[in-house]
Amino acid sequence: MIRTLVTGATGTLGTALCQRLTATGHAVRAASRSPPTETEQNFEWVEFDLSEGTGIDTALENIDIVIHTSTAPQGDTAAVDVQGTKRLLEGAEKASVENFIYPSIVGIDDIPFSYYKHKVTAETAVEESDVPATIVRATQFHSFVAEMLDSIAKLPVWPLPTKMQIQPIDVGEVADSIVDHATLTASGRVGPVGGPEIHSVGELAQAYRESRSLRRPIIRFPIPSKTVTAFRSGNATCPDHMVGRVTWEEWLTNRYASGVDETNSRAQSPM
Ligand SMILES: NC(=O)c1ccc[n+]([C@@H]2O[C@H](COP(=O)([O-])OP(=O)(O)OC[C@H]3O[C@@H](n4cnc5c(N)ncnc54)[C@H](OP(=O)(O)O)[C@@H]3O)[C@@H](O)[C@H]2O)c1
DSSP, X not given: OOEXXXXXXXXXXXXXXXXXXXXXXXXXXXXXSSOOOOSOOSSEEEEOBTTTTBSHXXXXXXXXXXXXXXOOTTSOHIIIIIIIHHHHXXXXXXXXXXXXXXXXXXXXXXXXXXXXHHHHHHHHHXXXXXXXXXXXXXXXXXXXXXXXXXXXXXXXXXXXXXXXXXXXXXXXXXXXXXXXXXXXXXXXEOOOBBOSOOEEHHHHHHHHHHHTTOOOOEEEOOOOOHHHHHHHTTTTOOTTOBOOOOOHHHHHHXXXXXXXXXXXXXXXXXX
């Protein structure tokens, strides 16, 4: 049985990965600072902290594959995404890990957003390490776009950089692609995983507004930033890699049909 460590196991992608990996026969160890909230788990959980450097060796004990999804987009990204990734790579080398899988983001080298710069540095550390590795870039998750819209939903008008281009994808489909690479042979940098459609933020917001039966006006709020310009130019999309099948509208229908109306927002991004 392949023993797989999922870092960031309480996060959006980490949660989807743990479910799929256990279903496909991996012995999963999940790691994060706080424990998973699901009561029924068929995997082991260990506490670790990448910015403090604690618990890393224990997390890596007898592990064949690492899927490294820990990240801190609103926290200390240098400490978690860069230094933390380097610490994890050092430990993975000592533990003779056979495949270090690093999920990343489409277009990060062409978008001058500070979190993305740290992701590029982390990717380089992964590639330069002696640990065999696989890097999978994906476009923005549907849930991430929804969190950003949730955060403005109560405003009387929605000021948005409506021309930014996004290709949202279902996180489960990203997890499926990563699980396909979770073998004892690393694949290097593989093709990106993008959603089935490219939309402007204005279109995404309109569909979101309809699915919630809201009537707030959406107004174009141009943000003079190189990051926004890069998103507007489509740098965060991969039109030749429309891997996902679940559209934004389908995802919204499913979200609201199930009666789940999550309004928690952790997202603060260049949208
Ligand atoms: N979100 C998107 O739209 C998107 C799109 C493409 C690619 N990605 C990439 O996919 C990966 C996962 O993203 P996500 O959105 O699933 O992340 P997320 O939901 O924000 O989860 C982040 C995880 O990292 C853990 N974490 C935070 N600080 C930590 C620390 N100091 N030490 C150890 N663990 C820590 C968190 O758990 P604790 O707080 O309990 O430690 C959590 O489990 C990232 O590499 C991201 O760049 C995301």
